[in-house]
Amino acid sequence: MIYDRSREKPSAVYIFDSSKGRVTALKYGPYDNGHVVVGFESGIIAILDAIHLRKLFERQIFEVDSAVHCITFDPTHLVIASTADGEVVSLSLVETKVKYTYLDMGANQYVTV
Numbered sequence: 001m002i003y004d005r006s007r008e009k010p011s012a013v014y015i016f017d018s019s020k021g022r023v024t025a026l027k028y029g030p031y032d033n034g035h036v037v038v039g040f041e042s043g044i045i046a047i048l049d050a051i052h053l054r055k056l057f058e059r060q061i062f063e064v065d066s067a068v069h070c071i072t073f074d075p076t077h078l079v080i081a082s083t084a085d086g087e088v089v090s091l092s093l094v095e096t097k098v099k100y101t102y103l104d105m106g107a108n109q110y111v112t113v
Contacts, residue, residue: 001013001014001053002053012051012052012053013053014048014053014054014055016038016040016046019042020040020041020042020044020046021040021041021042021067022040022041023038023039023040023041024039024040024041024067024068024069025037025038025039025067025068025069025070025071025081026038026039026071027071027072027073028050029073030073030074030075030077033050034050034073035047035048035049035050035056035093036048036049036050036053037071037079037081039067039068039069039070039071039081040067040068041067041068042060042064042067043060043061043062043063043064043065043066043067043068043083044058044059044060044061044068045057045058045059045061045068045071045079045081045089045091046058047079047091047093056093057091057093059091061081061089061091062081062083062087062089066083066085066087067083067084068081068082068083069082069083069084070082074090076092077092077093078090078091078092079091079092079093
């Protein structure tokens with residue numbers, strides 16, 4: 001829930017399905033305009049928009065009996081989640097399509113643009 005102190009009432013609420021189990025990890029980021037990332041005891045991770053609490057992404061990333069233990073962010077916008085047993089998964093919400101152009105500089109030398 002996002003609570004508006006000036007109006008003294010919630011401005012946004014998101015209710016998770018109880019089948020996901022308890023929340024076992026919670027993180028906000030990677031920067032001040034980031035997302036709310038929630039990990040559950042069922043191995044599911046959910047990513048919410050921080051302004052309106054809309055669900056952007058939800059996925060079963062670990063086995064059902066492996067709770068999400070820790071969530072952190074990589075500077076390249078990866079969301080990294082792990083279990084207590086050390087299993088690690090990384091996710092990216094940024095679509096990284098890159099089109100490279102190779103320029104022949106002569107004498108078998110090339111430059112990537």
